[in-house]
Amino acid sequence: MHLKNDLILRTIKGEKTERTPVWLMRQAGRILPEYRAVRNSLSGFKELVETPELAAEVTIQPVDILGVDAAIIFSDILVIPEAMGLPYEMIEKKGPRFPSTIKSAADLKKIKVAGADDISYTLEAIKITKRELHGRVPIIGFAGAPWTIFAYMVEGSGSKTFSKARAMLYTDPNMAHQLLQMITDSTINYLKAQIAAGADLVQIFDSWAGILSPVQYEQFSLKYISQICDAITEVPKTVFAKDAYFARKLLSQINCNTVGLDWCMDIKESRQLLGENKTVQGNLDPCVLYADESRIQEAVKTMLNEFGPQRHIANLGHGVYPDTDPGKVRLFVDTVKEYSTKIR
Template identity: 80%
Template sequence: MPLKNDLLLRTIAGEKTERTPVWLMRQAGRILPEYRAVRNSLSGFKELVETPELAAEVTIQPVDILGVDAAIIFSDILVIPEAMGLQYEMVEKRGPHFPETIKSAADVKKLKVADASDVQYTIDAIKVTKKELDGRVPLIGFAGAPWTIFAYMVEGGGSKTFSKARAMLYTDPELSHQLLQMITTSTINYLKGQVEAGTDLVQIFDSWAGILSPTQYEKFSLPYIKKICDAITEVPKTVFAKDAYFARAWFGKINCNTVGLDWCMDIAESKALIGDNKTLQGNLDPCVLYGSEASIKEATQSMLNQFGPARHIANLGHGVYPDTDPGKVKFFVDMVKELSVRA
């Protein structure tokens, strides 16, 4: 089915467009009262992720309410470790928690390489969403980068340092590579399933990229992201690596189409490092949206000026924060649309 709004895909392809496309990381979520109404009717976050019709409903909400140029499937990066055999819980106000963690070769031996069918609920949610979107906007699929997934599986949850996960890279590099490869193969299978179900592009989130040194990142994260990008040939790929300033030049050389920037990454410097053959995505500070409409407009204009009219997808430099006023979020979306119109 041809898309009615293919602005995002044309921008990624480097085509000249009538304006800059805009969507937001974490747009399907807690900022919207409509999302909270669905979420509060359920036992918890995981039930929402695992119920295709409801996951589709909250995926589409921001398209209807905020007017964004893409939908991103409502799911979680931690569905992959669970599909591999490591269960997780989502603890209210604390985040993800793994009752069991990976400490040894024996623990890795208990895991399996996951197939897309092991995350069938997300595959089904994509099919439902595609049908209900009816070609209005592209649908983005996603997965966590292998290092970020590894970090959660070894650490057991969020952490300021991820010292257990980082320590394993030094104390048992061979086992680390074995686990990272299993995660990578599982992720490729999962993303291929997403594409087959109907996603128009995919994004790889390396949320904990910035806690590794450049040397360790080049050894334990970059090669696995590269493998995923090389394997997914059917749709465009976006790589977003939070705080990994040193990785930008590398991302300019790998087989991805778009590089996401966080709000601390200088735009001109990023463009110089990444080169002209990639589209850039980002990178407004999410906290700008706490400010006045005048200050949001000014910051949006500044961002658009710095990126320029070509090969830019407007977004935040990370996910929208849950206590942000939805009216301010919509104002930002509207401002991108208004201020980026090309003559």
């Protein structure tokens, strides 16, 4: 299907564009009353993820309401461990919890490499979204980075330290690599199926990249992200490694097209470390959107000036916070569109 708005894809290729494209991480979610209306009609978050028609509906909402340049499929990174045989629960206001975790070689034998059919609901949601969008904007597929998924599978929940997951890297590195490879193979199967279903580009979220030392990051995270990027040849790939300042130089050397920056990463320094062949994405502090309108506009303009007109996809430096005023989010999107057109 021909895309009416291919701004993001042209930006990733390094082409000159009429303006900077913009979307937001977590744009399909709690900031929108329209999302909450759908969500409140269900038993919980997981039911929404696993109901393709409704997942497609909330995926398209920010395109209609906020005017973003891409739709990111509504799902969760933890569908991968569930598909591998390690189910999770989503506890309201607390986050994910795994009733069972991976502690030993015996636990590894209870799980498998997931195939595309194991997460058919997300694939169906992409197909419905593709049909309903009629080529208005590209669809972004996504998955968690193997290290981030590993951290949840071993720890059993979110954590400030992920000390159980990090301990395994020291106490049983062979088992850690075994599990990471299983997650990697599952993720490649999943992303390829998302692309076959209609995803126009994919993003890998390494949410817990920043809790590893540089040496461990290279061994236990980047190695597996690189495998995924090498395997996915059909569409452009974005890697977002939260808090991993040391990783930027390393990410310049792997086979991804775009690198997401969090709001603490210096733009000029990041450009230098990543080199001319990578597009960069980000990186406004999500808390800017709590400010008044003039301050938001000023911050967006400063960000756009620092990134410059080429090879930049405007975004926040992390997901939009759930209590953010949708009007302020719309202002962010509109300011990117208006100001980036002027500075071309």
